[in-house]
Amino acid sequence: MNNLDIITVNIWQIIISLANLVILFLIFKKLLFKPVKNIMAKRAAEVSSIYDEAKKTKDDANELKNSYEDRMKNAEAEADSILKDAADKAERRNEVMLYESREKAESIIRKAKAEAERDKADAQEYIRKEIIDVSTAMSEQVLGREINMDDHNNLIDSFIDNLENY
Amino acid sequence: MTILLLILAILPIIAGIIIKVLFVPASEGIDITGAHVFFTIDLPMGGLPISEAQINSWLVILSLLFFCLFLTHGLKTTAMSKRQIVAEWIVQSVENLVKSNMGEFFMGFAPFIAAILGLSACSSLLTLVGLFPPTSDINIVGGWAILTFILITYYKMKAGPLIYIKSFGEPVPFLAPLNIISEVATPISMAFRHYGNVLSGSIISVLIGALLTTLSQLIFGNLPGILGDFPFLRIGLPAILSIYFDLFSGCLQAFIFSMLTMLYVAGGFPEDEYFRRKRLKQAKKKENMQVIENTNGGV
16 A cells, blocks of 8 residues: 555545645735735825825925915015105105205394394494593593593484484 | 745745655656645544645645745835735735626725635646646645535525525426536535646646657657667646646636636625615614604604
């Protein structure tokens, strides 16, 4: 009994072969399908998470871009208003300065005029006094005597007033 | 580590060759027999002969085990190795096959189909290294066919045994015996188809070898010395025939066997009836839950 015949049916061999197939099924299930499917599911999850992240980043970027654009628009308007403000302020200040300088100049002129007037009055007074003194002296010499000072003064004053009237 | 696993996957085949060389006597002439029996374990019902077919199928399983480990060790989500690409290709193509032939409900069958494909194809391909193909032993293939038969019957009974029994009386009750015969014939035909194809390949190989030896003796027999005995015609031609009988036929039979398994199991499963019953059961369960809730609320 070295070799089997071409067809020999043996129940034990059949059972063992059946068990072999089940064992190989379990081997394939645990050692091939499970790890491979796990890794594929993991990769799918990773890929989708990366996609989500990319989408999120893109959304964020878009939002940032929009806000920047808005701000840029606002900034232009702001710059305009600032420029306008500055121009207005400068103009106002200009006017004020002009006005102030005019004022100053006028006051200086006024002061100068007043001074001149005062000087003129002083000079007149001085001249009058001189004339009085001179005329008194002359009169004293001419008359040869002491004249009444008060009378004299009055006389000369009236004379000068008459002069002024001419 | 990787190379070690690959060596471990190849080692069983080499061990098979060594066992054959050491223990199996060389056949002489036209010698068509079954597997060589190493020893027999005493068991009731004829005892268990530990034959080449048994040993070789165990060696194939061992080899496939290490091959799985070799393929799946060090899996990564990015920067995949070639091994991983092969592993994923195997898994995905088997799953696609199961999905297209059986539908979503039977996705759990994918490893089973892969096991049939792998075991059958690798067993048949053992002839390429000169080993006895386990698939040319009726007991081996018969075991698979019986497992398939059990699965077919299990899925036919999924919607209740009454429907299963009733299905024998269709289309007319007096055809029941024929239906029973066809039911039983399924695994037998599957087993014999596979077994017969592989065995016939081996037999034809042996016959052609013998024929070519005779022919070359006739043609070159007059040459002097060893040249006269050398079978020149056996160079080349048997190899070409072996491409069909061993490589193509082996893979084809593996594919046919798994295909028939898928079709029979999915075809025997009364899908509509099963899902109808499932829905009914779920509705009933819901009702019961509501009743319980109501009583609880009442208390």
